[in-house]
Amino acid sequence: MAKQKLIIEVRVNEGAMRQNSPHVPYSPEEIAGQAVDCWRQGASVVHYHARDPETGAPSSDVELYADVVRRIRRESDLITFPTLGASMLPTAQERLAHIVEMAKDPATRPDCIPVDMLTTNLDWYDSERKAFNSVDRVYLNTTQMLTYLCETTAAIGVRPVSMIWDVSGVRLSEAFLEMGLYKDPLFCEVTLFGDRFVSFGHPATIRGLHALLDFFPKQADWQWLTSVIGGNPFPALAGAIEAGGHVAIGVADHPFKELGYPTNAELVARVVELARSMGREVATAAEAREMLGLTGGEG
Amino acid sequence: MAKQKLIIEVRVNEGAMRQNSPHVPYSPEEIAGQAVDCWRQGASVVHYHARDPETGAPSSDVELYADVVRRIRRESDLITFPTLGASMLPTAQERLAHIVEMAKDPATRPDCIPVDMLTTNLDWYDSERKAFNSVDRVYLNTTQMLTYLCETTAAIGVRPVSMIWDVSGVRLSEAFLEMGLYKDPLFCEVTLFGDRFVSFGHPATIRGLHALLDFFPKQADWQWLTSVIGGNPFPALAGAIEAGGHVAIGVADHPFKELGYPTNAELVARVVELARSMGREVATAAEAREMLGLTGGEG
Numbered sequence: 001m002a003k004q005k006l007i008i009e010v011r012v013n014e015g016a017m018r019q020n021s022p023h024v025p026y027s028p029e030e031i032a033g034q035a036v037d038c039w040r041q042g043a044s045v046v047h048y049h050a051r052d053p054e055t056g057a058p059s060s061d062v063e064l065y066a067d068v069v070r071r072i073r074r075e076s077d078l079i080t081f082p083t084l085g086a087s088m089l090p091t092a093q094e095r096l097a098h099i100v101e102m103a104k105d106p107a108t109r110p111d112c113i114p115v116d117m118l119t120t121n122l123d124w125y126d127s128e129r130k131a132f133n134s135v136d137r138v139y140l141n142t143t144q145m146l147t148y149l150c151e152t153t154a155a156i157g158v159r160p161v162s163m164i165w166d167v168s169g170v171r172l173s174e175a176f177l178e179m180g181l182y183k184d185p186l187f188c189e190v191t192l193f194g195d196r197f198v199s200f201g202h203p204a205t206i207r208g209l210h211a212l213l214d215f216f217p218k219q220a221d222w223q224w225l226t227s228v229i230g231g232n233p234f235p236a237l238a239g240a241i242e243a244g245g246h247v248a249i250g251v252a253d254h255p256f257k258e259l260g261y262p263t264n265a266e267l268v269a270r271v272v273e274l275a276r277s278m279g280r281e282v283a284t285a286a287e288a289r290e291m292l293g294l295t296g297g298e299g
Numbered sequence: 300m301a302k303q304k305l306i307i308e309v310r311v312n313e314g315a316m317r318q319n320s321p322h323v324p325y326s327p328e329e330i331a332g333q334a335v336d337c338w339r340q341g342a343s344v345v346h347y348h349a350r351d352p353e354t355g356a357p358s359s360d361v362e363l364y365a366d367v368v369r370r371i372r373r374e375s376d377l378i379t380f381p382t383l384g385a386s387m388l389p390t391a392q393e394r395l396a397h398i399v400e401m402a403k404d405p406a407t408r409p410d411c412i413p414v415d416m417l418t419t420n421l422d423w424y425d426s427e428r429k430a431f432n433s434v435d436r437v438y439l440n441t442t443q444m445l446t447y448l449c450e451t452t453a454a455i456g457v458r459p460v461s462m463i464w465d466v467s468g469v470r471l472s473e474a475f476l477e478m479g480l481y482k483d484p485l486f487c488e489v490t491l492f493g494d495r496f497v498s499f500g501h502p503a504t505i506r507g508l509h510a511l512l513d514f515f516p517k518q519a520d521w522q523w524l525t526s527v528i529g530g531n532p533f534p535a536l537a538g539a540i541e542a543g544g545h546v547a548i549g550v551a552d553h554p555f556k557e558l559g560y561p562t563n564a565e566l567v568a569r570v571v572e573l574a575r576s577m578g579r580e581v582a583t584a585a586e587a588r589e590m591l592g593l594t595g596g597e598g
Contacts, residue, residue, distance in 0.1 A: 130478055199474075
C-alpha cells in the first residue's frame with residue numbers, strides 16, 4: 001500500500017522578531033508573499049500571527065488577519081490557519097473575536113484555528129543564570145474555554161485543530177471526539193519544545209514524539225502534524241515522517257543559525273527533500289484538504 | 300549486584316469516603332492505627348489527609364495532622380508524608396500552614412510533603428453521560444508557588460517530594476535540582492491516572508509509566524515511587540518494581556471491589572508478595588530513610 005502523502009505546514013512568524021531571524025514576516029503582504037513562496041515549494045497549510053507591519057508587535061487587528069487570507073487566496077489554495085489572540089488575551093471570546101469577524105465573509109473565512117488542549121505554567125528556564133525568566137505565567141485553557149472554542153468555530157464554519165502538548169491532551173482530544181466537539185478525522189498537531197527545562201511539554205526528540213503517539217487510540221483515523229518550538233526540528237520531523245504523520249516548520253520556531261538563517265521557503269524545500277529521501281511524497285493543498293476533511297477553498 | 304530494596308508507601312485515605320471503601324480511615328486514631336498495621340506488613344512511608352473524625356470531611360486542622368504523627372511515632376519509625384491543603388486552599392502559604400505549625404515541634408514535624416509539579420485542568424469526564432463533571436477546575440501551582448513550597452520546607456526541616464504527573468514535571472524537577480530547590484537524591488513520585496479521559500496525567504499502564512521514566516536524566520540518582528489514582532494499580536506497580544522504582548498503594552485511590560474491598564494492610568501484603576515474586580526484597584522504614592537521604596526520626 002502506498003504511503004500516505006505528507007502534509008507540510010509552514011509556521012511563518014509566530015511572535016518572533018527579525019533580531020531572531022531576518023526572514024520573519026510582519027505585514028500581511030510579507031506574510032502572504034512568504035506563504036505563497038512556501039506553497040510553491042510544497043507547503044499546503046500556513047499558520048500565521050498578525051503583526052504590526054512596522055514594529056512587528058503582536059496584533060489582534062481583524063483587518064491584518066483578513067488581509068493575509070485575501071492575498072493568499074488570490075494566488076493559491078493554501079489552507080489558512082491563523083492563530084488566536086492566545087497569549088495576549090484572557091478570555092476565549094476575546095481570543096476568537098477576529099476569527100468570528102473573518103468568518104462573516106467567505107472570502108476571509110479561515111480554514112482552521114488552533115485549540116491548545118491544556119492549562120499549564122508557561123515559564124522559561126535560563127540555564128546560564130540557573131533561574132526562571134518568569135515565575136507566574138499561566139496559560140489558561142479551562143475545559144469550558146476549550147468547549148467554547150470548538151462549539152463557536154463549528155457554528156461559523158471554521159475547523160478547530162487539537163494542539164496536543166502532552167499525554168493529557170491526547171486523552172482530552174478523545175473525550176472531545178466522543179462529545180462531538182471534534183469531528184472525525186481528528187485534525188491535530190503535536191507540539192514539542194526543544195528548550196532545556198521548560199515548564200511544559202515534551203522534548204523535541206523522536207522519543208518525545210513517540211511518548212505522545214503511543215497513547216493515540218488504536219485504529220483511530222487521526223491526521224496529525226508535528227511541530228517543534230525552540231530547537232532544531234528535523235529529528236522529530238523525521239520521526240513523524242516515518243510514523244505516517246505530517247510536519248510543520250518555520251523560521252519563527254527556531255532561527256536555524258546552524259543552516260545560515262534560511263527562509264521559510266528554503267525550510268519547506270528541505271522538508272520536501274527529507275520526505276522524498278524517506279519515501280513519502282508531498283501532498284498538494286487540494287490533497288491535504290481532502291485528507292483533513294476540509295471543505296473550504298472559498299474566495 | 301543485588302537489586303535495590305523496595306520502598307512501599309501506603310496512601311491510606313486521600314479524600315475518599317467510606318461509601319467508596321469501608322476501610323477509609325478518618326480520625327487520627329484510625330489513620331495512625333492503619334498506618335502502623337501497614338508498617339507491620341512492610342510499608343515504610345505513610346501518606347495521609349486529615350479528615351473530620353465524624354463526617355470524613357477534608358480538614359486542614361493542624362491538631363488532627365499532628366496527632367497522626369504523634370500516634371504513629373509511639374509505635375513505629377514510619378516516614379510521615381502528610382498532604383498539603385491543596386485542593387481546598389488557593390495560596391501556597393495556606394496549603395503549607397499546618398506543616399509549618401507541625402514543624403515547630405520535633406515531635407510532630409513530618410518527614411516530607413508532596414509538591415505537585417504542574418498547573419493543570421482538573422476535570423473528570425463521565426463516559427456514560429459523555430460529559431465532564433466540571434468544566435472550570437484549575438489546579439494552580441505556579442513556578443512561584445512551587446518555589447515557595449520548596450524553600451519554606453527546606454527552612455523548617457521537612458523534605459519536599461516532587462510529584463510528577465507528566466513529562467513537563469520531569470523537566471521542571473531537573474530545573475529545580477539545578478536551582479538547588481531539590482536536593483540529591485531527588486525523592487519523587489510518579490502519579491498515574493486510571494480513569495478514562497481525565498484532563499490530566501498519564502494512563503495507569505506500564506506504557507504510561509515508561510513514557511515518564513524515558514525522560515528521567517541518565518545516571519541520575521532519583522528515588523521514585525509510582526502511585527495510581529482511579530484504577531487498579533498492580534500493572535503499573537509491577538512495571539515500577541521491574542524498573543527499579545518504588546511503589547505506593549491504598550484503598551482511597553481505588554476501592555478494589557475486584558479484590559473484595561481489602562484493607563490498606565492487606566494491599567501492602569499483596570505488594571510485598573508481588574515484589575518477592577519479582578525478586579525484590581522490601582525495605583524497612585530505617586532502610587528507606589537511608590535510601591531517601593532522610594534524617595528525621597524525631598520524637
